Amino acid sequence: MIGYSIKRFGSALFVAWLALTLxxxxxxxxxxxxxxxxxxxxxxxxxxxxxxxxxLGLNDPLWRQYGDYVLGLVxxxxxxxxxxxxxxxxxxxxxxxxxxxxSGAALLIAVTLGVALGIAASLGRWRPVRYGxxxxxxxxxxxxxxxxxxxAIYVFSIVLxxxxxxxxxxxxxxxxxxxxxxxxxxxxxxxxxxxSIRNAMGQGFVRTARAKGLPELDVLDHVLxxxxxxxxxxxxxxLGFLLSGTVITEIIFVRRGLGxxxxxxxxxxxxxxxxxxxxxxxxxxxxxxxxxxVAYRVIDPRVRMEE
Amino acid sequence: MSAAARNPxxxxxxxxxxxxxxxxxxxxxxxxxxxxxxxxxxxxLEPSGEYLFxxxxxxRDVFSRVVYGGRRTLGVALLTAGITLAPGxxxxxxxxxxxxWLDWALMSVMDALLxxxxxxxxxxxxxxxxxxxxxxxxxxxxxxxxxxxRVVRAAVLEARAVPYVEAARAIGARPAGILARHVVPxxxxxxxxxxxxxxxxxxxxxxxxxxxxxxxxxxxxDWGVMLADGRESFRTGPWVAVAPGVALSLxxxxxxxxxxxxxxxxxxx
Numbered sequence: 001m002i003g004y005s006i007k008r009f010g011s012a013l014f015v016a017w018l019a020l021t022l023x024x025x026x027x028x029x030x031x032x033x034x035x036x037x038x039x040x041x042x043x044x045x046x047x048x049x050x051x052x053x054x055x056l057g058l059n060d061p062l063w064r065q066y067g068d069y070v071l072g073l074v075x076x077x078x079x080x081x082x083x084x085x086x087x088x089x090x091x092x093x094x095x096x097x098x099x100x101x102x103s104g105a106a107l108l109i110a111v112t113l114g115v116a117l118g119i120a121a122s123l124g125r126w127r128p129v130r131y132g133x134x135x136x137x138x139x140x141x142x143x144x145x146x147x148x149x150x151x152a153i154y155v156f157s158i159v160l161x162x163x164x165x166x167x168x169x170x171x172x173x174x175x176x177x178x179x180x181x182x183x184x185x186x187x188x189x190x191x192x193x194x195x196s197i198r199n200a201m202g203q204g205f206v207r208t209a210r211a212k213g214l215p216e217l218d219v220l221d222h223v224l225x226x227x228x229x230x231x232x233x234x235x236x237x238x239l240g241f242l243l244s245g246t247v248i249t250e251i252i253f254v255r256r257g258l259g260x261x262x263x264x265x266x267x268x269x270x271x272x273x274x275x276x277x278x279x280x281x282x283x284x285x286x287x288x289x290x291x292x293x294v295a296y297r298v299i300d301p302r303v304r305m306e307e
Numbered sequence: 308m309s310a311a312a313r314n315p316x317x318x319x320x321x322x323x324x325x326x327x328x329x330x331x332x333x334x335x336x337x338x339x340x341x342x343x344x345x346x347x348x349x350x351x352l353e354p355s356g357e358y359l360f361x362x363x364x365x366x367r368d369v370f371s372r373v374v375y376g377g378r379r380t381l382g383v384a385l386l387t388a389g390i391t392l393a394p395g396x397x398x399x400x401x402x403x404x405x406x407x408w409l410d411w412a413l414m415s416v417m418d419a420l421l422x423x424x425x426x427x428x429x430x431x432x433x434x435x436x437x438x439x440x441x442x443x444x445x446x447x448x449x450x451x452x453x454x455x456x457r458v459v460r461a462a463v464l465e466a467r468a469v470p471y472v473e474a475a476r477a478i479g480a481r482p483a484g485i486l487a488r489h490v491v492p493x494x495x496x497x498x499x500x501x502x503x504x505x506x507x508x509x510x511x512x513x514x515x516x517x518x519x520x521x522x523x524x525x526x527x528x529d530w531g532v533m534l535a536d537g538r539e540s541f542r543t544g545p546w547v548a549v550a551p552g553v554a555l556s557l558x559x560x561x562x563x564x565x566x567x568x569x570x571x572x573x574x575x576x
Contacts, residue, residue: 018419026435142559144511146518146531147552150538154545244426248515252538262427263519266434278431282422 005294012290019282024069027271028062056082073279079272081265088276091261098169099257102181102249103242105174109182110189110242111235115228117186118193122201122227123220134194140187145245148180149252166254177253181245185238192234197227229300236292240285320565327558331377340368342375342528351544361546363536373550375528380514381558383444387509390448391455392502398452399459404467404486414460417453425450426512433516439523447512451505458501462494469493496569503566507559514555530555 053059057068072079078088117140120133156176157165163176200206200223209219247259258277265273330337339359346366354361360369402413420428432446466472472489516522517531525532530551537548 015415015418015422018415019422022416022419023423023431026431029435138560138563139556141563142507142556143552144515144555146515146538147534147548147555150534150541150548151552154541158542240424241426244424244430247426247430248519251519262430266430269434271434274431274434278423278427281424281427282419285424286422 001297004297008290008293012286016283016286019286020070020073020279021066023275023278023282024066027275028065078276078279081270081273083265083268083270088272091273092258092276092280095256095258095261098255099246099250099259101174102177102246102255102257103239105178106181106185106242106245106249107235107239109178110185110238113182114186114189115193115231117190118231119197119224121190121194122197123223133190137187137190137194140183140185140190142187143184144248145180145184146248146252148183149177149249152176152180153253166252169256173253173255177249177255181242181249185241185245189231189234189238193227193231196230197223200227229296232292232296232299236288239288240281243281243285314568316564316568320561320568323557323561324565327377327381327554327561330374331381334375334378338368338371338374340371342367342372343526344368351540351547353544354546360550361544363533363544363547364540369533369547369550372528372533373530373554376530376533376551377554377558379440379527380510380517380530380555383440383513383517384506384510386441386444387448387451387513388502388506390445391451391505391509395452395455395505396459396498398456400463400486400490402456403460403463404482404490410460413456417456420450420453421457423450425454425508426515429512429516430519433521438521442523443513443516443521447509447516450512451508455501455505459494459498462497463490466490466493500566500569503562503569507562507566510555510559510562 050059057065060068069079076089078092080087081091114137117133117137121130121137124130124133153165153176156163164173165176167173203226205226206219206223209222214222246257247262249255250257250259251263258280261273262277264270265277339357344367346362349358349362349366351364352358352362352366358368358370360373363369363372398413398417402410402417423431428450429443429446432449433442436442436446467490472485475485475489514529514531514534517529518535520535522529522532533551534548534555537545537551540547
């Protein structure tokens with residue numbers, strides 16, 4: 001188990017390194033960055049542009065830039081914005097709270113709703129319940145947040161007037177965006193939950209449990225223990241989706257956060273900021289997946305046996 | 308035909324998709340107005356006989372824009388899915404069949420790409436490629452390759468472990484022949500099912516980039532662009548966002564239904 005954890009940590013580290021190298025290469029590849037754009041707009045001469053690039057180390061050989069970049073990442077120096085000259089690490093610190101609150105709340109809603117729908121769709125006693133839950137999950141999967149957000153703001157904030165719409169901070173402003181984002185994410189959690197429970201229901205131990213006269217409630221307990229396992233993996237995967245889902249949600253609900261920072265940086269070709277955010281999400285995502293893999297082995301002894 | 312009759316989900320899915328394809332292809336005959344013609348005097352009119360789904364902020368007919376929008380939105384999505392599927396299948400087949408260091412190298416790169424949430428990866432790629440329809444298709448398409456390659460590889464690993472493939476290898480059949488004759492047919496069903504997932508994902512993500520304004524042409528009739536327009540005017544004209552939203556959801560819903568009725572979605576990992 002400990003051996004596995006160390007090995008898994010090693011491979012997560014390797015993947016993260018590969019990911020940030022890819023990000024570095026891709027973003028160095030493109031011609032024209034914010035230095036050119038910002039200084040040209042301000043009417044700077046080509047000489048001044050060159051001097052600024054020199055100062056930022058953008059004229060160094062690529063291997064040197066790469067070395068500085070990796071060392072900087074490790075030391076916590078993530079470079080600075082080409083537009084505002086603010087350190088990227090500081091920009092992230094200022095905005096990560098709002099984004100974490102949104103994705104945390106959305107995840108809570110997604111898991112609760114998704115698991116409930118998945119159980120109802122697979123174990124519901126009554127046919128309309130099963131079909132209704134399945135339909136709702138499909139609806140969630142096929143309605144993207146950039147469409148449900150507008151709808152939700154219109155219904156809850158304009159027609160009913162019970163929740164604030166765009167802008168602002170605090171709990172009341174968190175409800176609508178979290179529900180919209182959570183609803184879409186619940187769709188795939190529900191589908192995986194339902195599929196996995198149906199799969200578990202068809203296995204031999206269920207027949208054995210019933211044959212030896214176990215009360216149906218205990219059989220259900222057996223089924224859920226096995227059926228809920230893949231949900232751990234899918235929740236980890238969905239966290240990645242939430243990281244990108246917050247981009248659109250933050251824009252529509254005019255919220256502060258990393259998503260808004262990212263889009264502004266993309267529009268300005270502010271590469272250090274784009275790079276920093278992309279690397280941050282890759283690191284977060286690798287860490288989450290690693291934890292999910294380890295958790296999987298802790299919960300399910302069968303996976304350990306296969307090693 | 309009998310398959311559709313026995314399977315009501317399949318029938319519904321095919322019916323809806325057929326209708327959407329028909330409307331998109333026949334857009335010039337179905338649309339009642341020019342989808343790009345702005346008539347400022349007809350700004351934000353409610354749905355009526357003349358303007359079935361109302362008009363938008365610039366006085367353009369929402370119905371005609373939705374009808375034409377399918378062409379652009381679904382066209383981009385098909386191109387996107389193609390950009391995901393072709394390399395995804397190739398990489399998955401090679402990695403799964405060759406094994407050893409090639410498998411390790413390919414899958415390491417795929418894992419590194421998978422570390423980026425797909426929409427974020429697509430956004431980062433749009434930074435590199437710039438705005439435009441084809442650029443969006445490439446950005447979203449490339450972002451989808453790692454997930455598809457992984458699914459293909461997993462299916463190949465399962466297919467090559469069966470005794471008849473082992474037997475074919477034992478009698479000295481060439482790898483290319485084994486792949487084409489035994490492995491590909493065996494993995495066709497899971498791949499087809501996941502291709503459906505990929506297509507609906509391509510629609511949602513490319514429309515998301517259109518919504519965010521990376522499509523270049525902001526006046527184009529396009530469901531993603533229209534949803535962005537609808538967001539601007541939802542206080543006074545909520546109908547502007549409703550029609551493209553319903554069209555988009557209906558399409559994705561039907562594709563998912565089709566995928567589920569052909570084969571159950573593959574389990575994760």
